[in-house]
Amino acid sequence: MIELQYTHKVNKLIQNAHMIAERNHHTSIQSMDFFLGAAHVKEGTLREMYHLMEPFMEQIENISTIIPSEPPDTERIDCFSIPLSTHARKVWNTSIGVMKRYNQTFLNEGHIIKAFYAHLPEHPQLQKELNAIPHERIIRSVTTARDLTVYLLNKDWKYEVNPAVQVSPVQGEDEKELLVWVEEHFGGSWSKTLLKAFQSSGECIPIFKAEEEGELIGFAAFDAYKNKKGIYGPMGVLPHTRHKGVGKALLYNALQCMQEKGYMYAVLKEAGPIEFYEKMCNAKLIPVENDE
Incomplete structure (x- = not known):
């Protein structure tokens, strides 16, 4: 527990x-x-x-x-x-x-x-x-859930996670295993979003995976939500592996990749654990529009 x-x-x-x-x-x-x-x-x-x-x-x-x-x-x-x-x-x-x-x-x-x-x-x-x-x-x-922004420039997003955990970009052959795993643990809407990332025409698949002893424990994606550029997410980490820096490692790897692609800002779309992102990457809330 x-x-x-x-x-x-x-x-x-x-x-x-x-x-x-x-x-x-x-x-x-x-x-x-x-x-x-x-x-x-x-x-x-x-x-x-x-x-x-x-x-x-x-x-x-x-x-x-x-x-x-x-x-x-x-x-x-x-x-x-x-x-x-x-x-x-x-x-x-x-x-x-x-x-x-x-x-x-x-x-x-x-x-x-x-x-x-x-x-x-x-x-x-x-x-x-x-x-x-x-x-x-x-x-x-x-x-x-709220949208936040992260300023990507002037920061090295490289982060070394626990040696027992491997964080790496996904490859085309990972598609079936990853999508089935994400649907099982996080739901069908996220797996459908990731499917679009696998189908994107970019030079690399904008998804990172985290593994421990060869087993998937987490993932993070960007440029996947509705095929919009510069949007980070979704990200998911299995509950029993949290508090070990896995989420931070996935986040930083993705932000580093976005920075290398030339993005100045990342938008964290509909982020749930807001304080995690505020603490980990100095994310700033995008104000809620007053539509009254």
Whole structure:
């Protein structure tokens, strides 16, 4: 069983939730402490969340004085110094379920905010007090896959992974094995995308594979999504081999190849683990368009 881990932003969210609970004299962390704690992280998608909430912040900060405290849960969680409320515990458990459903091993802010909104209708008084804020834009900003950009120049993307892992460009004869493996582990839509990469007319197939003891454990592609140039992805690594630098090695090999092809930027299309890309390659969020 892979141990649950938290992204940097979730660790800050937890710290903020503790401070907000203490400031409001709560004996347990409330679901609203999670929500407000997330906004006050003010990094990445949570910076966008804060800006969306900022015009209503005084009203939001006063909610704890208006609605009764949620009762505490009896079971303690190691990463919290005080109990969660029963409602906050539901949010926490659901966020872990969301993370597992997406086959991820780091709990991120998107999982928690998605869970918060899943349980908000169960708390009609809180839902009423939050009525004015732009929920749909917050959900779209924080809980959905996002596009990012990476500046490719002035950096050497070469990266040496664990010697037990081999990262290499795929060859034409790898097509059948790789497509079957990707469909089995990551779904048919990704295998169809990779098929287009094998069928491209370029001088090389824009896919890298990672192997351990001769077995496939991951892949990364570029110039494959809808045959658009300069787009990185999809990328997938088997869960039991994560946290070993395999994803970073695949990413860097692909970005190095894109740089050598003359690309100035790479677009990370619909990236799920946003913080991974922010940390690994200084990726920058492309703002969500306001279509209201």
